[in-house]
Amino acid sequence: MSDSVIRIERLYKEYVTDAGTVPVLRDVAVTVLSGEFVAIMGPSGSGKSTFMNILGCLDVATSGDYFLNDRDVNRLNRDELALLRNQVIGFVFQGFNLLPRANLEDNVALPLIYRGIGRAERLAHANEMLEKVGLGKYSRSRPNQISGGQQQRVAIARALVNQPKLLLADEPTGNLDTHTSKEIMALFTELNQRDGITIVLITHEPDIAAYAKRLVRLADGRVIYDGPVEHAADGHLEPTS
Amino acid sequence: MILAMLSEAWMAMWANRLRTILTMLGMVIGVGAVILMLAVGQGAQQQVQASIASMGSNLFIILSGSTTSGGVRMGGGATPTLTVADAQALEELSSVVAVAPSSPGTAQLVYGPNNWSTQIVGTTPSFLQVRDWRLAAGTPFTDSDIRSATRVALLGQTVAQNLFGDEDPVEKTIRIKNSPYVVLGVLAAKGQSLDGRDQDDTVLVPVTTAQRKLFGTQFAGTVRFIMAQAESAEAMPRVEKSINELLRQRHRIREGADSDFGVRNLTAMANTAAETAQVMSLMLGAIASISLLVGGIGIMNIMLVSVTERTREIGIRMAIGARGRDILLQFLLEAIIISVIGCLIGVLLGVGGALAVSKLSGMAVVVTVSSIIMAFAVAAAVGIFFGWYPARKASLLRPIDALRFQ
Numbered sequence: 001m002s003d004s005v006i007r008i009e010r011l012y013k014e015y016v017t018d019a020g021t022v023p024v025l026r027d028v029a030v031t032v033l034s035g036e037f038v039a040i041m042g043p044s045g046s047g048k049s050t051f052m053n054i055l056g057c058l059d060v061a062t063s064g065d066y067f068l069n070d071r072d073v074n075r076l077n078r079d080e081l082a083l084l085r086n087q088v089i090g091f092v093f094q095g096f097n098l099l100p101r102a103n104l105e106d107n108v109a110l111p112l113i114y115r116g117i118g119r120a121e122r123l124a125h126a127n128e129m130l131e132k133v134g135l136g137k138y139s140r141s142r143p144n145q146i147s148g149g150q151q152q153r154v155a156i157a158r159a160l161v162n163q164p165k166l167l168l169a170d171e172p173t174g175n176l177d178t179h180t181s182k183e184i185m186a187l188f189t190e191l192n193q194r195d196g197i198t199i200v201l202i203t204h205e206p207d208i209a210a211y212a213k214r215l216v217r218l219a220d221g222r223v224i225y226d227g228p229v230e231h232a233a234d235g236h237l238e239p240t241s
Numbered sequence: 242m243i244l245a246m247l248s249e250a251w252m253a254m255w256a257n258r259l260r261t262i263l264t265m266l267g268m269v270i271g272v273g274a275v276i277l278m279l280a281v282g283q284g285a286q287q288q289v290q291a292s293i294a295s296m297g298s299n300l301f302i303i304l305s306g307s308t309t310s311g312g313v314r315m316g317g318g319a320t321p322t323l324t325v326a327d328a329q330a331l332e333e334l335s336s337v338v339a340v341a342p343s344s345p346g347t348a349q350l351v352y353g354p355n356n357w358s359t360q361i362v363g364t365t366p367s368f369l370q371v372r373d374w375r376l377a378a379g380t381p382f383t384d385s386d387i388r389s390a391t392r393v394a395l396l397g398q399t400v401a402q403n404l405f406g407d408e409d410p411v412e413k414t415i416r417i418k419n420s421p422y423v424v425l426g427v428l429a430a431k432g433q434s435l436d437g438r439d440q441d442d443t444v445l446v447p448v449t450t451a452q453r454k455l456f457g458t459q460f461a462g463t464v465r466f467i468m469a470q471a472e473s474a475e476a477m478p479r480v481e482k483s484i485n486e487l488l489r490q491r492h493r494i495r496e497g498a499d500s501d502f503g504v505r506n507l508t509a510m511a512n513t514a515a516e517t518a519q520v521m522s523l524m525l526g527a528i529a530s531i532s533l534l535v536g537g538i539g540i541m542n543i544m545l546v547s548v549t550e551r552t553r554e555i556g557i558r559m560a561i562g563a564r565g566r567d568i569l570l571q572f573l574l575e576a577i578i579i580s581v582i583g584c585l586i587g588v589l590l591g592v593g594g595a596l597a598v599s600k601l602s603g604m605a606v607v608v609t610v611s612s613i614i615m616a617f618a619v620a621a622a623v624g625i626f627f628g629w630y631p632a633r634k635a636s637l638l639r640p641i642d643a644l645r646f647q
Contacts, residue, residue, distance in 0.1 A: 058560060059641040079564045085640075086562020097557045097644075101256045111561040113245045122245075158561065 004067070005166050005198045006032040006055060011064030013050055013221075024050045025061070026221040034165070037192045037199045039209035039229065042218035048202050049170065051218065055200060056089055056168045057081045069165060086114050090159030090197075094171040096151040098143040098158075104130060105139040108158045115162065129157035133187065149180030156187060160197075167191065169201040173208055185211045246567075250574040257547070264543040265583035267536030268624070272587025272616045273594060274529035279612040280595035282522025284605035289518040293511040295431045295440060297372040299338075299474055300507040301481060303331075303467040303488070306500055321463035322501040325448060327491060328365070328467045334483050336476040341368035342448050342464040346456040350444065351416040352404040359400050361417065361444045363451020363464075371470045379411040379426025382447055390449035392422045398430040398441040418455060422446070477506060530619070536583070537623035544576050544631035555635050556643030569636035576628020577621065584620035588613055 013025040024047045032038055042048040053059035054066065057073060066073040069088050076084065085091070098107045109126035117125075130136050133153040135146075143151050152172060159167055169188070173181035189211055191197045203209050210229060217225035254261040305322045328342035344363035349356055362368070366381050382393045394415065401410050410424045431440040446455065448464065471480040484504050492501055548555070555568055592613075595606040 053641050056560065057640075058644060059639075079566075082559065082562050082564040082567075085560060091560050093560075097553075097560070099554060099557065101252060110558070113249070114558075114562045114564065114567055119245060162562070 003034045004031050005034050005036075005069060006030065006200070007065070007067040007070075008055075009065045011054070011066065012062045013047070013054065013059075014062045024221050025054075028064070028218075028221070028223055030216055030223065030226065032166075032198060032200060034198055035192070035196045036214060037189070037212045038201065038214045038216055039212035040200065040202045040216045040218065041204060041206075041209055043204075045220075046218040047221040048218050052168060052170050052200075052202050056091055057084050082114070086111055087162050088165055090156075090162065090164035090167045092152070092155050092159050092167065092169040092172045094174040096143070096148070096155045096175070098151060098154055100143055103140050103142055104135065104146075104154050107143065107154060108161055110158060111162050125161055126157070129161045130154070132160070133157045147180075148176050149183060152176060152180075152184055153187065156184075156191075160191070165198055167197050167199045169199065171202050171204070173203065173205070178207075181205075181208065243570075246570050246574055247578075249571055250578055253547075253551070253571075254575060254578065260543060261579060264539055265579050265586070267539035268533075268580050268583025268620060269536075269587040269590060271529070271533030271536035271623075272584045272620050273591040274532045275526060275616045275619070276588060276591025276608065276612060277594045277598070278525035278529040279522065279616075280591070280606040280608045281598065281604065282518075282525040283607040283609060283612070284599070286515070286518040286522050287607050288605045289511075289515050291432065292434055293508075293515060294373070296434065296507060296511060297374075297468075297470065298508060299471040299477055300371065301469045301471065301477075301484065302505045302507055303469065303484065304503045304505065305463075305465065306502040321465060322492065323464050323467055323488075324462045325452075325464060326462065327488060328464065330487060330491060331467065331469055331484060332367075334480065334487060336472045336480050336483075338470045338472050339367040339370040340470075341365050341371045341468045343368070343466050343468060344448055344451045344456070344464045346451065348418050348455065350400065350404060352410075352413065355404045355406075357400055357403040359397075359442050359444055361394075361446055361451065361455065363446050363448040363455065365448055368445060368468070371468045374431065375429040376426045377429045378409070379424070382425055382445075386447045387449050390447060390453050392420060392450060392454065393425045393447065394422045395426050395428055395445040396424055397428050397443040399439055400442060400444055401427045417444075417446075420454065474508065477508065481506060533616075533619060533623060536620075537580075537627040540576055540579055540624060541627035541631060543579075544572060544628055545634070547575070548572060548631045548635040551635075552638065552643050552646035555638055556640055556646065559638070559640035560644055565636040568638075569632045572632035572635050573625065573628050576624045576632065580620050580624025580628070584617050584624075587620070588616065591616070 008028060008030045011025055011028040012023070015022045015024055028051065040048050040051065050059065054061050057068070060074070068084060071084070073081070099110070105123055105126040108129050109122040112122040112125060127136060127139050130139050133156055135150060135153055135157070138146055138150070143154065173184055176184065185208060188199055188201070192199050201212060209215055212229055215225060215227065215229045216223060303323060323342070325342050328340045331337060331340045341364050346361055347358060348361050349358045365387055366383060369381055376395070377398070381395065382391070386393055394417070396404070396410055404410065404415060405413070410427055413424050414421045415424060416422070428441070428445070434440050452462065469480070469484065471477045481504055485500065488502055489500055494500060558568060592608050595608050598604055599606040
């Protein structure tokens with residue numbers, strides 16, 4: 001046992017298209033320890049989204065090892081992967097991905113349904129989480145009745161409701177203005193520092209990446225930088241797309 | 242878990258109300274049609290069966306047949322060749338339960354200011370047994386009435402109604418062809434026969450009275466036809482054979498010559514009618530089932546659209562931990578809810594429609610519990626069957642593909 005949440009070695013990912021095989025990730029090796037706050041940057045097409053999807057067990061690598069929470073992800077079946085996504089990982093997307101016709105508390109409670117938790121307990125947890133992200137009084141509103149920043153808070157509340165070890169955020173501020181982005185990043189920072197949740201975040205904005213402690217930079221499917229954020233001032237934090 | 246899934250499914254259906262209702266409509270019409278058609282079919286079937294039962298069971302009718310006289314062949318029944326003595330002889334046959342000679346005619350009946358023309362059948366007390374006919378009031382005539390050809394009569398319901406109205410006819414005296422007859426009793430109502438005749442529009446008198454006093458005949462002691470009842474359906478072929486043999490012998494018909502009588506198996510004819518009604522009923526049901534099938538395909542169609550439309554939602558659900566079977570259950574439940582609710586409404590409409598049809602057209606309809614259960618089971622099965630494929634398709638989506646779907 002180690003305290004690594006993510007351990008990836010020799011990871012390759014290829015897409016098979018009509019034009020032939022397109023390599024997306026080549027020999028990626030990243031280890032993320034418990035409690036880390038990692039930003040992943042890279043230009044479009046660098047493979048960072050694919051990498052994120054593999055991290056989130058939404059996609060599988062072509063070859064290589066991926067241990068999540070010391071479990072060999074390659075050996076798990078669909079249901080076991082679903083269980084990991086449900087209980088170990090919390091997802092935050094660029095487009096929020098809330099269910100439009102469900103109210104906020106139902107949206108936040110959704111992951112708990114798949115754990116077989118009763119309705120009363122689900123809603124109690126959901127409201128607790130909404131309270132935590134400062135939206136307690138909107139629990140009966142629908143996603144289209146609140147602002148983008150608030151929607152992203154709801155999405156974060158949903159990601160946290162199962163108390164995951166790992167929070168994966170795919171350009172969480174991509175659809176938000178600067179001010180709201182700062183609020184969201186402050187929330188992430190708080191979650192990382194106060195609750196010790198491991199966070200891996202994709203972004204192409206240096207300002208956002210600066211909230212993290214560690215930066216992983218991808219280019220053309222390879223890791224070209226992996227180190228502390230503050231040492232990355234030599235161009236690694238430049239806007240990438 | 243299942244409760245949460247149900248409410249999820251309900252939410253999705255509520256969000257697409259119009260579409261849900263239209264899909265349901267397919268099911269409603271299908272189930273309604275099946276129930277209505279089965280009700281109409283079974284109504285017809287039951288009517289036929291009631292007529293058959295009113296006719297009496299395991300029945301033969303022996304008619305005077307064609308005779309040949311000096312090269313001139315007379316049609317069946319033209320010359321009465323059967324006699325009361327023939328009937329008595331038939332009673333001796335084994336497996337024959339009862340025999341009733343019948344000598345019908347038409348006459349005018351008068352009681353007080355009322356008069357009524359009807360069919361009068363001269364017969365024996367066995368007639369009631371053969372036709373399985375009970376008395377509503379009074380007593381039947383007896384063998385001694387036959388011997389002494391007394392002037393007594395049993396009235397059918399229609400006749401009693403027309404002559405007596407609300408008055409009790411028993412022991413009253415009516416006049417037939419100007420002679421007084423004492424009404425011994427009133428027959429129970431039998432309703433329509435298979436050919437639509439009113440069986441209650443009849444009067445029974447002793448066969449001897451009819452022959453000697455009422456109608457008279459140039460051939461003394463003859464009757465128009467004889468009814469014979471076999472002890473069971475299985476005995477009928479055997480009984481038919483022995484009736485033929487006995488009567489040919491009694492009528493001294495040579496080997497190879499045509500019989501001067503005919504034996505008809507009424508029950509066989511009736512059963513054919515019953516079978517026809519049953520086939521009709523089945524066919525109506527089958528045609529209605531097609532609409533149920535179409536309704537099912539409608540569900541499948543809408544579910545497929547729904548799965549495609551909600552691919553992204555499926556992706557989100559999978560990303561936060563839904564397993565394939567959770568997705569499968571969600572969509573399957575939607576299909577089942579649509580088909581079950583549609584089915585319930587269909588049952589109500591079908592039953593209501595059946596009642597309306599019977600009210601408006603006077604057609605006999607029978608809604609049986611079994612037809613409702615059947616329609617319900619089939620509808621639920623159709624919902625599951627046609628919901629399964631789209632639901633499975635949804636459950637097998639790869640999370641990443643579902644999430645990326647635009």
